[in-house]
Amino acid sequence: MTKLTLLDLPxxxxxxxxxxxxFGSVRDLERVPxxxxxxxxxxxxxxxxxxTEKRVPAEISVLFRVGHEHDVHRRPISVNFNQLVALIRDKRASFIRHISFEDPRALLNIHDMYPSVLSNVLTMVSFELFLMYTRGHDxxxxxxxxxxxxxxxTEADSFRYFNPAxxxxxxxxxxxxxxxxxNELSSDAINTITQAEFTSLTTLRCNAPVDVRxxxxxxxxxxxxxxxVCRSETVLSSRLAFPKKLRSLEIRYVVVSGLDNDFPAELNHLRNLELLKCDSASFYKLPKSLLTINTFLPLNIEQVMAQCPALEVMNCREFDVPDELCELPHGLRKLQMNSRGLDYLVKLELGVTLLSGDRPLSKRQKTESRTKVVKFPKGLQSLVIAGNLHVYKTLxxxxxxxxxxxVLDCLTDLKIQWYWNCQKLGLWPKFLKRLSVLDCKGVDFGGLQELTSLMYLTIEGTQVGTFNVKLPPSLVQLEMRDNLMPKFTADSTDATSLYYLVLxxxxxxxxNDAVVHIPPSARELDLSHNEISSISPSFRFPPGLLQLSLLHNELSVLPELPAGLEKFxxxxxxxGRKGQVFNFPSSLEELDLHSNVIQGGYPFSRLSLLSCPRLRKLDLGNGNWNNDSDEDEVDLSQQVKIELCHFPKSLTSLSIRGCNAAKINGSLLRFPHLEEIDMRENEGVAGLFPIRDGHGSYFGDAIKLVWITKRYFEPDKFDKFVGMMKKMPNFECLVVAEQEVVDSGNITHKWLRSIRAPSVGWSDKEYWSKSAVVQ
Known part of the structure; x- marks a missing residue:
């Protein structure tokens, strides 16, 4: 029988x-033709x-993010002008369905270069930056x-004025x-809007105050x-005559003499309004159609119950506690509130808790088990409870x-934070899919194995000590951050789907196996910011591990790494202190070793990076010194040399910042795909660029960003270097470090000057930004 593949589907x-x-999975599948x-x-x-002017980083950064969650919520691809041109040239732009521009001049320039490429794409244009420098007739x-x-x-954003002209x-x-x-509503703008005939406008945002009339x-x-919306004392009507089709409203309501709760603004005539985000619901008469309310001032629950019986989502920081108890709306699906709101919901109930072996309580036990419990709407699906960040409270x-x-059989998402003593939380709702416990003390996690639907678990700042509970088989991601645990001994025997683990x-x-139990199913593992100084020879990382972070520990020797590791x-x-010869897996694509003490005349030769033919990103910044190192352990007297032939040709990003290299031998043309390189604080950098007349480029055509220190160049040669960089086809920015000694002391201020590419339609700009720093 032929096996069905993905490509066999419609x-x-x-x-x-x-x-x-x-998102990461889609990126990986992009490589499959x-x-x-x-x-x-x-x-x-x-x-x-x-x-481009807004997006120049201060340094190269190889980022490691462990976890599934950051991949789930898609964000638009963000590109600058030159990158958009590249998308058009290699035909990727044909897949764009919606595009937005921070400056309308960019769209004009693209039209001049490629008139019809984006003609069928929905387009949004922002005029905020353009209007900062353009006025009147221009x-x-x-x-x-x-x-x-x-x-x-179809969309225009950030007009600073809107008038008949x-x-x-x-x-x-x-x-x-x-x-x-x-952005601005002058009297002319108001008159213009009153006369306009917007036949398609469905979304309107006014960032300037509007008179209620x-x-x-x-x-x-x-x-x-x-x-x-602003109302003066002289305006007697409190009816807000918004469009009748309004479904979503975000409003601040200001009365010149102050707010008067005795005369609330009327919204109850808006029969289609479903979502309201406001300062306080008490300022308004609410419509019955409302499904979602979001406020940051205390919420009068009695008012909301009476006026909005169909409410499904309620996000409020605090309740106005009524004189008599009442329940929350029965149809509520999502609720976010603080401890005072929780106190309001407390009831005296008969707590029927099953004993071990599922035996029910006796009559006497039932009588004695009357206790205070919280009564939520039965259909609640998502719940966030926040205590007081400054004054932790005991539950x-x-x-x-x-x-x-x-019992809450529909609750799937739960987040609790900022409570001092949580020993009486009770039984976890059994159908939870996502559970977050942040900055809470005394929580009993013993019942987690019974949560057979739990996929995401976050425990942060709880000081749980050891964590030796049994994990449920459904768990996909576990985050244990800043809990000061000396051990992690959770039983993951059944957790065969636990791919993302953050410790x-x-x-x-x-x-070692007695201190940290890593489930064999783990694909991404974060052990950063611990105090790990040694790894047992018998300790083995999971064989299928793809990403591993040991950032900010105290390791002097690296362990054996899994054969298929991609990011480390x-x-x-x-x-580097003990002269170790490193053996990285050939599958490695990203490697970050910055701020270590890798010694020797040719320190990076011991990294054996030529055995990593797929390596794209490499950070060896500050690679021959460490701020916390002991002087008697580090020999900085030996002249450091860097051989570029020790690095694989596949690199797209390289940082050798602060390696104090007296010589850098080789040619950067070795790396045809190199897009960014940081070479600051290396005296030998000038030798890479002899700058002779008639000499060709010193970089491959892919180069975009370069960080460099100017003082190692002769002035005339540096000017020629800048001219050469500006001629590179994909060049975006050259970040130049310059220094100035203040008061003849040892305090040095570093300044970064960004020299931009002359993007089409924009003038070449240079500006300064202080990157602080005391040496």
Whole structure:
């Protein structure tokens, strides 16, 4: 029988599968030729084009994030102008369905270069940065040119003014917008909006205060509105005449003489309003249709119960506790509240708790088991309970119970934080999928193995000591952060799906099977910010491990690493002191060893990196010194040399910052795919660039970002170096470090000067930014 593969499915089914995959998985599948079109369709569906000027990092960073959660929530791909051009050239832009521009001039430039490429893409344009430097006739002239573009522009963001001169002849262009954000509302702007005929506008955001008498002129088509409404004492009407089709409203309501709860603003005529985000619900008469309410001032629960019987989502920091107890809305699905709201829900109930062996309590035990418990709506699916960050409180009652009237069989997401003593939490709701316990003391985690649906568990700042509970088989991700644990001995025998394990910020001093139990199913493991100084020779990492972080420990020797490891960090340790010859797996793609003490005349030759033909990112910054090192252990007198031939040709990112290399031998043309390199604080860097007339480029065409120290160059040669960099086809920025000694002392201020690429349509700019620092 022929085995069915993914490619045997219909295209629409494959697309639906890709929509549900984590971001990292889609990235991996991009490398498979047959699946690449499906991956590109998902990755580049939404693209944001930012300005290069805002996105120059201070240094190269090899980031390691362990966990499934950061992959689930998709964010738009963010590119600068040059990267967008690259997307167009290699045909990836054909997969874009929605694109946004931080500056409309970028869209003009793209149109000049590639007139029809984005013609069928939904487009959003922000005018905030453009209008900072453009006023009056220049702005009107720009619109005359911009509106001629044949693009489907459905959204405009951040107008600083909106008046007849702007709207005027451009009315047809504005009227087709579906979304509009206006930053300033002068009287002219108000008059313009009253006369405008927005036939497609559904989203309107006004970031400037609006007089209450003006709200009736908002376009009738708007369904999502964000605004600040002001009412003076002379205005007697409290009715807010918003568009009747409004479904979502984010509002601040300001009365000039202060808020008067005796005359609340009327929203109860808005029969389609489903979501309200406001300062306080007490300032309004609410509509019965409301499903979601989000407030940051105390919420009057009696008012909400009376006015909004269909409420499903309630997010409030605090309750106004009523004189008489009442229950929360029965249809509530999501609830976020603080300890005072929890106190309000406490009931005196009969707690029927099963004994071991599932034997029920006796009559006498039932009589004695009357206790305080919390009664939530039965259909509650998500619950967040936050105590007081500054004054931790003790819970002296059960939040959860298995009594028939209080059991929460629908609850899947639970987060509890900022409680001092949680010994009486009660039984965990048995169908939880996600559980987070943050900064709580005294929590009993003994019943976790009974949560057969639990997939994500986070325990942070609880000081649990050892953690030797039995983990459920459904668990996919476990985070144990900053718990000061000396051991992690959880029983993971049944947790065969536990792929992501974070044990960051604890008190492990060594790794052996008696101290830390790593489940064999783990694919990503974070042991950073512990105190690990030794690893037992018998200790083995899981064979299928793909990512491992030992950042910020006290290791002087590395252990044997799994054969298939792809990402590894052992930065900020004490590696290199004992002359170890390193053996990294050939599968390695990213390696971070910055801030270690790798000694010797050719210190990096011992890394044996040529055995890693897939290595893309390599950080060896500060690789010959360490701020915390003992002087008698480190020999800095030996002249350091770096041989570029010791690094694999596959590199796209390299940092040798602060290695104090007197010589750097070889050529950077060895690395045809190199996109970024940090060479600061290496005297030998000037030798890489002899800068002779007639000499070709010193980098491959892929280079984009370079960090370098200027003082090692002769002035005229440095100017020529800058000129050479600007001619590189993909060049974006050269970050130049310059120094100035203050008061003839030993305090040195480092300054970074960013020299930009002359992007199409923008003038070349140079500016300074202080990167602090005392040496």
């Amino acid at each position: 295209p629409e089914i494959i697309t639906a599968i890709f929509q549900q995959l984590p 047959q699946l690449r079109p499906y991956a590109l369709k998902e990755l580049y569906k939404v693209v944001k084009v930012h300005l 702005f009107v002239w720009f619109f005359q040119e911009f509106k001629k573009l044949s693009y489907d522009i 702007v709207y005027g002849d451009n009315s047809g262009w504005f009227n087709k917008f579906e979304s509009l954000t206006i 003006f709200v009736k002129y908002f376009p009738r088509t708007v369904t999502l509105l964000k605004c600040v 002296d009652y059960e939040i959860f119970s298995n009594c028939p009237g209080t 960051k910020g604890n008190k492990f001093t060594e790794l 960090s052992a930065a900020v340790n004490r590696l």
